[in-house]
Amino acid sequence: MTDVKDEAPASSGGSPGGSSSADGQQAFRSGFVALCGRPNVGKSTLLNALLGEELAVATALPQTTRERMLGIWTSPRFQAVLVDTPGIHKPKSALNKYMVEEAVRGARDVDVILMLAEVPRVPRGKDGHALIQEWEPGPGAKAAVELLAPLGKPMVLVLTKCDLLGERDWLLPIIQRWQAIHAFAGVVPVSAVQGRGLEALREEVEGALPEGPAYYADDQLSDRSMRWHASELIRAELFERLGQELPYSSAVTIREFKELRERDRIEATIHVERPSQKGIVIGAKGKSIKAISIGARKRIEQLTGRRCELFLEVRVTAKWTKDPRKLEDLGYRAAEAAPELDVQPGVLPELQSDPEGQGE
Numbered sequence: 001m002t003d004v005k006d007e008a009p010a011s012s013g014g015s016p017g018g019s020s021s022a023d024g025q026q027a028f029r030s031g032f033v034a035l036c037g038r039p040n041v042g043k044s045t046l047l048n049a050l051l052g053e054e055l056a057v058a059t060a061l062p063q064t065t066r067e068r069m070l071g072i073w074t075s076p077r078f079q080a081v082l083v084d085t086p087g088i089h090k091p092k093s094a095l096n097k098y099m100v101e102e103a104v105r106g107a108r109d110v111d112v113i114l115m116l117a118e119v120p121r122v123p124r125g126k127d128g129h130a131l132i133q134e135w136e137p138g139p140g141a142k143a144a145v146e147l148l149a150p151l152g153k154p155m156v157l158v159l160t161k162c163d164l165l166g167e168r169d170w171l172l173p174i175i176q177r178w179q180a181i182h183a184f185a186g187v188v189p190v191s192a193v194q195g196r197g198l199e200a201l202r203e204e205v206e207g208a209l210p211e212g213p214a215y216y217a218d219d220q221l222s223d224r225s226m227r228w229h230a231s232e233l234i235r236a237e238l239f240e241r242l243g244q245e246l247p248y249s250s251a252v253t254i255r256e257f258k259e260l261r262e263r264d265r266i267e268a269t270i271h272v273e274r275p276s277q278k279g280i281v282i283g284a285k286g287k288s289i290k291a292i293s294i295g296a297r298k299r300i301e302q303l304t305g306r307r308c309e310l311f312l313e314v315r316v317t318a319k320w321t322k323d324p325r326k327l328e329d330l331g332y333r334a335a336e337a338a339p340e341l342d343v344q345p346g347v348l349p350e351l352q353s354d355p356e357g358q359g360e
């Protein structure tokens, strides 16, 4: 079985800030940090905010993160290898089972788990009065905590989207309700879109990491190739433009990625499940595919800092989300071939049935 630490290269042999404390300076720290939680709680947006780049696909649709990715966050005092995981939900298809297994695999060998949960929409009484005392974490969020707790890692609760919180003094009762279901090692309220709470989170993460040298070079931002990021950015554009129409039945593969002297040349295929979906992606007179291509190209250029030529084709790959062999063909390791979940029996079936991830 491989885990995130096995996949990391051996130490780069030093740290940007120096790992020695012999001179009285604080020792360098390094380690692995999993970002876990229900679909759509803001894991990818937070990872991008911490790293200052669009590395993880973040969209308004739940379950856009399909595979684990390592984001490498290096500061003069520490290196935190961030493991972005798919949202934890009750899986129905082979793809969804694969995604939940990816989430748990991503968290099993880290130094600290950041358990992300959105600030709640607090119910109001007939007179419009907020019923904050009656709120408690939903069954789906509780199940996610129950799934992760047996891994025995310190868990920090990160309350996301705090810009959407009605009143600041609701925070305390919200935190108390969460602490009642699990003894979190810390609680940090953040707003990734406003950049709030990130410094407090940085301190929490740094404090949780053991002393040790960096795993990756200090200018490396992710463990994935540009080829992989390119396919993710095309998928992000596709989801953002057409998400409501074909959210879970599209995938992107790269047929060719050539780094030429002046520019990158990328040929990619968008896979859908049905001919009708192919029509949606292409759009009337090719308008939709053209807009997707322009948007995706801009995202890729933003990340690489180089010019890019992007050629997209659309192909019908019937029932790919349901067939483990086809998943593998499209780059998602088949669920059957993946290691078994190391969680207590019976936990998964108790997860809330939440179609494709909405709500708690």
Ligand SMILES: Nc1nc2c(ncn2[C@@H]2O[C@H](COP(=O)(O)OP(=O)(O)OP(=O)(O)O)[C@@H](O)[C@H]2O)c(=O)[nH]1
Binding pocket: 038, 039, 040, 041, 042, 043, 044, 045, 046, 057, 058, 059, 060, 061, 062, 063, 064, 065, 066, 086, 087, 160, 161, 162, 163, 164, 190, 191, 192, 193, 194
């Ligand atoms: N208002 C507000 N919205 C946010 C914040 N962070 C994320 N969002 C929005 O929440 C939605 C989901 O964000 P993602 O980062 O894709 O969430 P995720 O947990 O990675 O989602 P999955 O990969 O689908 O599990 C997007 O529409 C984001 O723009 C925040 O701090 N404030």
